[in-house]
Amino acid sequence: MKQFLIYTAKVLLITVLIAVLMDGLYTYVFLQSKNRGKIETVFNSKSQNYDVVILGSSRANNHFVSKMFEDKGLKTFNYGMSGGHLFEASLLLKLMIERKYSIKNVILEADLNLSNDHQAEGIAALFLPYIHNSQTIKQHFQSNENFNELYYIPFYRYIKYDGKIGFRETYKIVKREKTNALDNLGYYPLAKHKNGNMKNNIVNLNPLKHNKYYEEIKNICKEKKINFIAVMTPMCENVAGMNYFEKVKKAYPEIHNYENAVVENKYFSSCGHMTDTGARLFTATILKDFFNK
Template structure:
């Protein structure tokens, strides 16, 4: 099991083409003007090419299904790997409902558990840490569907994944028909991972731009965004800056046309100079 653990981990340390975690870990240091963090509401809403067109070196590290647990760790990894960052844009809205990790996306970090001090420290508070850290190869067996043989094989082949296309931005298509309402029937809570992100940015002289991204006009419970600002007044509220159904793929995610309209607003407000 120890030998197999070393073999699997070796291949994860070779390729920067499979996913965003491997891209960070296995790429040379870069100077970023803009780094984008967050869940699918970041991944689908910030058009990287529009920043590039303004002469800004940018990458969208938003990941489908991720939470602030993963966003915090991505920022730590970027700095651990000696990347220089001037601005961080992070989507902070529905992810404030809990401090739990994403069961799917958090697994992508586990191959680097022995190699990265940031990953190790980040997972130390998790209930299953002892088993995945001290039992060799256990994490690869337990989570075989995400980081098992198939993924190792693709890493070994250096096979490119489309998650890295378009500077990490994932465009959604327009959906016809009535827009099913998004129901925001939960409460925002103070979040230790968001607090860590703020502290890291302050210590590293990084400008942090925390935003709430748009939802469709049918969304129920929009006072949720007001409650977020009561907790964190510094978070910019853009939830009603794009509202027409034609700009949305579903009620909580804009399509490509909406994302471009929204990104243009962000660039105008924060990067116009």
């Protein structure tokens, strides 16, 4: 029995040591990553100066044409993340502040995601390689139910989110494989598709009366004297429950409602995402309304 316990203890010790070693190795690799995605690019960057930073979900990523801002002399990057929620947008802005970015204007796409304050696991996981290297990230995740496992168990986060930050991603970083996430100054243009979903139902969607992460973004901008521009972006003609945007305006009167700025289906790739043509029409409207000098 004694020998069995000694053997078990040795196995456990070796397992823990291997987990610690692998955790350190993976983390080291992620700390070198600068060309695969928006999160690691910000984390591994030094101070930047921007006239305009764009935050939000795919409805930011696909709707704000960064080059059109640049053509107006405004240094701009679109940090919208497809699948992201306000949880991730808030944390990304916090990281920019931690990296001492100088930002004059933040444009936040704030509409559908105001209905929840959850994290988008697939996007939130991309912050986890750095959880031991940033108090900002640690504090942002501390309210999560599984925070202790993510923070204290070595290599656990890499196993749990293997599809996002596991071996394959680590290998691609080592191979210096690029993605298109940073192309077009962060803007991702969409084309018109025959089979695009041109119907949407948001009848049961309601904005939270107090969205924690929206308020965080607004308060950071106020504290850092950043001009905060929150907008609702367009949806196609065939949407049931468009009074959702009226509910948002009632709960958050400072948010500018542009859900009708572009409406014709020909300008949409799917009901919630405009084509490049539609995005350019929308961006021109935003530039005229907020940056017309």
